[in-house]
Structure formats: structure tokens, C-alpha cells
Amino acid sequence: xxxxxxxxxLIAMLLLSALAVANQLSARGKTSxxxxxxxxxxxxxxxxWGVVHGNxxxxxxxxxxxxxxxxxxxxxxxxxxLFDRGATEVVVNDSHGSMRNIIASExxxxxxxISGSPKPLSMMEGIDPSFAAxxxxxxxxxxxxxxxxxxxxxxxxxxxxxxxxxxEMPELGINAALAGYFKVPVVMxxxxxxxxxxxxELLGKELVTVAVKEAVNRLAARNYAREKVLIDLRExxxxxxxxxxxxxxxxxxxxxxxxxxxxxxxQAELGMLIPGVQRPAPRTLTxxxxxxxxxxxxxRALIALAGIS
Numbered sequence: 001x002x003x004x005x006x007x008x009x010l011i012a013m014l015l016l017s018a019l020a021v022a023n024q025l026s027a028r029g030k031t032s033x034x035x036x037x038x039x040x041x042x043x044x045x046x047x048x049w050g051v052v053h054g055n056x057x058x059x060x061x062x063x064x065x066x067x068x069x070x071x072x073x074x075x076x077x078x079x080x081x082l083f084d085r086g087a088t089e090v091v092v093n094d095s096h097g098s099m100r101n102i103i104a105s106e107x108x109x110x111x112x113x114i115s116g117s118p119k120p121l122s123m124m125e126g127i128d129p130s131f132a133a134x135x136x137x138x139x140x141x142x143x144x145x146x147x148x149x150x151x152x153x154x155x156x157x158x159x160x161x162x163x164x165x166x167x168e169m170p171e172l173g174i175n176a177a178l179a180g181y182f183k184v185p186v187v188m189x190x191x192x193x194x195x196x197x198x199x200x201e202l203l204g205k206e207l208v209t210v211a212v213k214e215a216v217n218r219l220a221a222r223n224y225a226r227e228k229v230l231i232d233l234r235e236x237x238x239x240x241x242x243x244x245x246x247x248x249x250x251x252x253x254x255x256x257x258x259x260x261x262x263x264x265x266x267q268a269e270l271g272m273l274i275p276g277v278q279r280p281a282p283r284t285l286t287x288x289x290x291x292x293x294x295x296x297x298x299x300r301a302l303i304a305l306a307g308i309s
Contacts, residue, residue: 034086034088036088036089036130036132037086037087037088037089037132037241038087038088038089038090038091038130038131038132039082039087039089039090039091039131039132039133039134039135039241040091040093040124040126040127040131040133040134040135040179040184041075041078041079041082041090041091041092041093041111041134041135041136041137042093042095042123042124042134042135042136042137042175043071043074043075043092043093043094043095043096043102043137043138044095044096044123044136044137044138044139044140044171045057045067045071045096045097045101045138046096046138046139046140046149046150046152046191047137047138047139047140047149047190047191047192047195047212048067048070048071048074048137048138048212049070049073049074049212049213049223049224049226049229050066050067050070050213050223050226051067051070051138051149051150052149052150052213052219052220052221052223053150053219054150057096057097057150058097059097059098068101068102068103069103069106071096071101071102071103071138072102072103072106072107073230074137074138074190074212074229074230074233075092075102075107075108075111075137075138076106076107076108077229077230077231077233077234077237078135078137078188078190078233078234078236078237079092079107079108079110079111079237080108080234080237081233081234081235081236081237081238081241082135082237082238082241083108083110084234084237084238085237085238085241085242086241087241089112090108090110090111090112091111091112091114091126091131092107092111092112092113092114093114093119093123093124093125093126093127094113094114094115094116095122095123095124096138098116098117099115099116099117099119100115100116100117102115114126120297121178121296122300123171123175124175124178124179127178127179127182127184128182129182129183129184131182131184132184132244133184133185133186133187133188133240133241133244133247134176134179134184134185134186134187135186135187135188135189135237135240136172136175136176136186136188136189136190136191136199137189137190137233138190138191139170139171139172139189139190139191139195139199140152140170140171140191140192140195141170141191141192141194141195141198142161142168142169142170142171142173142198143156143159143160143161144160144161145170145194145195145198146194146215146217146218147194147215147216147217147218148192148194148195148215148218149192149213149215149218149219149221150218150219151194151218153169153170153171154171154174154300154303155303155306155307157263157307158262158263158267158303158306158307159260159261159262159263159303159306160261160262160263160283161261162174162258162259162260162261162299163257163258163259163261164177164252164256164257164258164259164295165252165253165256165257166257167202167252169202170195170198170199170202172186172189172195172198172199172202172203173202173203173250174296174299176202176203176250177250177251177252177292177296178292178293178296179249179250180249180250180251180252180292181251181292181293181296182249183249184249185244185247185248185249185250186203186207186247186250187207187208187240187241187243187244187247188207188208188209188210188236188237188240189203189207189208189209189210190209190210190211190212190233190236191209191211191212192211192212192213192214192215192221193211193213193214193215194215196209196210196211202250203250206243206246206247207247208236208239208240208243209236210229210232210233210236211224212224212229212232212233252292254289254290254291254292255288255289255290256288256289256290256291256292256295257286257288258286258287258288258289258295258298258299259284259285259286260284260285260286260299260302260303261283261284262283262284262285262306263283264283265282265283266309267283267306267307267309268282268283268284268285268306268309269309270305270306270308270309271285271302271305271306272285274287274298274301274302276288277298277302285302
């Protein structure tokens with residue numbers, strides 16, 4: 001009986017050892033799945049191919065529907081390039097006006113679409129630390145740029161300029177700093193040639209830029225050959241992800257000093273009701289924030305108040 005027990009024990013040990021070896025060999029044979037590669041895409045409209053006039057960006061114009069198609073086509077070319085290069089998730093945030101411009105049924109079905117407004121983070125709604133990269137599509141130059149198509153900063157009716165830590169910011173800079181707040185680098189931008197120039201100047205020469213048109217003046221442009229533009233957008237997205245390790249988040253240093261200059265003094269009136277906001281000049285409001293996200297939200301609130309002053 002004792003010999004039988006010892007034999008059974010030996011057989012059991014051998015089986016367990018064999019099973020352990022088999023599990024090790026199986027684990028070695030499996031290839032580890034790549035980590036998630038999420039990309040956030042913010043899409044404005046003035047910098048889309050073919051758009052040269054405000055009527056094309058306005059819902060009450062007959063030209064708007066065609067511009068919407070161009071918008072989704074530009075976006076799809078970028079999304080295609082991202083998935084070609086290994087993106088596992090692409091989130092597209094409609095970032096123009098009412099933020100209901102992208103034709104949802106025509107967007108690449110693999111992409112997630114954030115649509116509608118108001119949104120707490122506006123053009124950057126949905127950004128968080130889980131993203132590996134951020135891309136700006138169809139962006140435009142800051143107010144006062146020339147030649148540049150439909151240049152403005154957030155609100156053409158209210159804003160003359162916005163400075164953060166002394167730097168006059170286009171929307172691309174304000175939004176890039178918000179991406180940087182979440183440690184997400186901006187890797188690509190599309191728009192007219194002046195917008196691309198401003199983006200490289202602010203975010204660095206490594207930034208992948210794709211110019212889809214060259215402004216003649218504020219309301220006229222040379223739109224590059226359509227098929228080539230779509231190819232360039234797709235290739236630009238591939239290139240941006242391929243060189244992802246070369247990019248760093250755009251981060252300003254705290255405290256963050258915001259200066260908002262309006263077109264007229266009345267637009268600064270209601271903002272003075274908010275504690276901590278100063279008025280060093282009749283049409284200028286300033287404030288300081290230790291947290292960029294809080295400063296970003298306060299700036300958006302002051303701009304909204306200017307619109308009803």
C-alpha cells in the first residue's frame with residue numbers, strides 16, 4: 001500500500017511539472033498585444049479645404065451643406081491615416097460654432113464623434129490623459145493675421161486678442177496647452193499656410209502640418225488640388241503617429257496669467273462681476289490661475305459674458 005501511494009504521488013508530481021512546463025511554453029508562444037493607442041482629433045471649419053468665406057461656415061447659408069461634406073472628407077482622410085498607422089481608438093470632437101457640423105453618417109464608422117454644444121471643454125471636449133496624441137484639423141490663424149482665411153480667436157465678434165503668460169495665442173495654442181495639461185502632445189495640424197506657420201512657431205518644428213490652401217486675403221484662397229490634399233492629410237496622420245516619440249506636450253508654466261482684450265469696452269462690463277478678475281484698461285480683463293484647466297474655463301466664461309454685454 002505504501003509503495004502504491006508513493007507511486008501515485010510521484011505520478012501526480014510529474015503531471016504537475018509537465019503542466020507547468022506546457023503553460024510556460026504556451027505563454028512564450030503568445031505575442032503580447034500592443035498597448036492602446038488613442039488619438040483625440042479636434043475639428044474646426046475655417047481651415048477646411050475649400051472654405052474661404054463665413055457664409056460657408058454658417059447654417060443659414062446654402063453653401064454650408066457643401067462645406068460640411070468637405071469637413072467630413074478632410075477628417076476621414078486623417079482618421080484613415082491614424083488607423084493605418086495603428087491607432088486603436090480615434091475620438092473626433094466637432095469644434096466649430098454649434099458643434100453640429102460634421103455629418104455623423106458620413107464619418108469613418110470606426111471613429112467616435114462628440115457633437116453638440118455647450119461643452120465644458122468646448123473644442124477640446126473629451127480630452128484626458130488616456131490619449132497618446134492630439135490632432136487639430138481645419139484650424140485657423142489668430143485674430144489680426146494676414147493673409148489668413150477668416151482669422152479670429154474664439155469669437156470674432158468679441159475678441160481682439162488673448163494672451164497667456166505674455167504670449168498672444170491663437171486657438172491652437174490655447175487648446176494645445178489644455179492638451180498639455182493632460183500630458184497629451186499635439187502631433188499634427190491642418191489649415192491654411194499661415195495657420196501652419198503659427199503652429200510650428202508655437203509648438204515646434206517637429207509638428208506635422210498639412211496646408212490645404214494658401215490665403216490670398218481674408219476671404220480668398222488658392223485651394224490646393226483636392227485629391228492631393230486628401231492624400232497629404234492621410235500621409236500626414238501616418239507620419240505623425242510614426243514619429244510619436246519625438247513629441248512632447250505643450251505646457252506653460254504656472255501661475256497662468258490670462259489677458260483678454262475685447263473689441264469694445266462694453267464687452268468687458270459683465271466680466272467684472274467675477275471675483276479675481278481685474279480691468280487694467282477699458283476693454284481688457286485679466287486674471288491669474290494656478291491651474292490651467294480652471295483658467296481655461298474662466299476665460300471661456302468671460303468670453304460668453306462678453307457676448308451678452
